[in-house]
Amino acid sequence: MKIPIQRLRRPFLATALALSLILPSGCGFKDIDKRIFVLSIGIDHTDNEKKPYKVTLKLAVPSRSLKESDTKYTYLTKESESFSSAIRLLKTHVDKELDFGHTKVIVFGEEILHHDLADITDFFLRRRDIQTVAWLAIGTPTAESVLKAEPASEMASSHALFNLFDQTGVESSYIISTYLFDFHRKMLETGIDPVLPVLRSSKNKKKIIVNSATLLAKNKAPINLSPQETKLYNLMNNNTQKLDIIVKEEKLLYTVSIDTAKTNFKIITKPKHKPVLKLDVTMKGIIEESNQHMNPKKLDTYSKYASKKVEKQITALLTKFQENKADPLGFGVRYKATHLHTRDTYKEWKKLYSEISFDVNVKASIMSTGIIE
Structure with missing residues (x-):
């Protein structure tokens, strides 16, 4: 018994159509030379009520080799009414897609501590491209001043703040490492309060000092720890x-x-x-x-x-x-x-x-x- 060709085509076309819907399209993928990696984010509070947040991004500038990397990092800064709008506006400042997959440090300015940090960290927890194991810290006097500090020991292939917190570089009893997920849990959980390390940059921007911390008790003013x-x-x-x-x-x-x-x-x-x-x-x-x-x-x-x-x-x-x-x-x-x-x-x-x-x-x-x- 011979089956007509038209009857064989129908299930084949249906299968091909179903596979085309299942398989993801390549439109969302970008080559590495079309992306620029964000290493750390700084959040400061401004005196402008319409644009209360100042967002600073530290970007890694790719180079062919370590010897040729004169400028290792670049920075983007924008004031806006929200983090989302600030980052979308900052995308227009570079010719590459901002990639947050390597963002491992989030620094808050001192003024941010007087606002609801649970709402502020909510943005970072909702974004799927920011790791919840990112470290949190306080930058004094501002987060921008800490991010723009470039220690002499910092190499193009590394980030000084990463070495401070991951315990693979410096090991010190004066350094506290606080993860994003753990900080958010302690902010919501009763019976425990979070502690954040305090980062200070030298006047010449060639050194970052971290040997103290701030205790953020619920509904209380920040408590500084020596x-x-x-x-x-x-x-x-x-x-x-x-x-x-x-x-x-x-x-x-x-x-x-x-x-x-x-x-x-x-x-x-x-x-x-x-x-x-x-x-x-x-x-x-x-x-x-x-x-x-x-x-x-x-x-x-x-x-x-x-x-x-x-x-x-x-x-x-x-x-x-x-x-x-x-x-x-x-x-x-x-x-x-x-x-x-x-x-x-x-x-x-x-x-x-x-x-x-x-x-x-x-x-x-x-x-x-x-x-x-």
């Missing part, structure tokens, strides 16, 4: 890198280099008793510097001095958090997760947090006095 407080926050948050402790006992002054540290805490509530937050810290290290001869037989004594010093510093920082009704370590989240006897556990926690006392126990173990005998 370098020492930033280091202790990293210690309590189990994010310590190359921690140092300076101990002064009478005429003895020495510095301990901590190699490993671990922190645990527990919230103790008993009927008819004042609530207590018990925080235990264990650390190990060696003596790195001293103004006197260090006796290896007195390592236990030196360890006790270091333990008391850190206990005093941590207690003072926890008290500062409590007085400002801030909770960057997530004590409230822990309480809500472990106390399910009532529906409104967070309301109960806020009352307890104002009355809680801190029991800090630090066990520092100094393993040696260094290689000096």
Whole structure:
């Protein structure tokens, strides 16, 4: 039995039409030479009510080789009433498509902190081409001044801000790395507050300094953390890198280099008793510097001095958090997760947090006095 050719053509044409609808067209694809990559974004607040946002983009300029790259970066700046409109207008300033696939740092100016950051980060979370693992930071005095700084150590194939936050370049206990997704979660979650690192550029724009942080407690003014407080926050948050402790006992002054540290805490509530937050810290290290001869037989004594010093510093920082009704370590989240006897556990926690006392126990173990005998 022969089947007419016309009857065979119909299913073939239907299949071809269906495949043409399924397969994506090539109109949205652009070659790499038609794109320019955005490395970081800066957001500043202006005094213009009609155009309150100033957006700065740091772009990587492609080159044939590292030796030929005299101009490594270029910058685009635009003021607008929204981020979306600013970026669309900035597209008209270059002859290539702006590619945000490599954007890994978002810097906020100081003035932005006095506005709702949850609404501001909403834009970056909605865009599918911006990574949620991008780092957030505060630029002082402005985000634009930080982005336009070009350290002498910055190479054409890298970005100085990437090396600061990804822990593959510099390792420091004074540096805090905060991801976009984690910042947004802490802004919405009750019982924990986000902390952002603070970036400062030198006057000659050849150096970027990051050794402090800002605590953004909900419905409170930003709380600035000194370098020492930033280091202790990293210690309590189990994010310590190359921690140092300076101990002064009478005429003895020495510095301990901590190699490993671990922190645990527990919230103790008993009927008819004042609530207590018990925080235990264990650390190990060696003596790195001293103004006197260090006796290896007195390592236990030196360890006790270091333990008391850190206990005093941590207690003072926890008290500062409590007085400002801030909770960057997530004590409230822990309480809500472990106390399910009532529906409104967070309301109960806020009352307890104002009355809680801190029991800090630090066990520092100094393993040696260094290689000096």
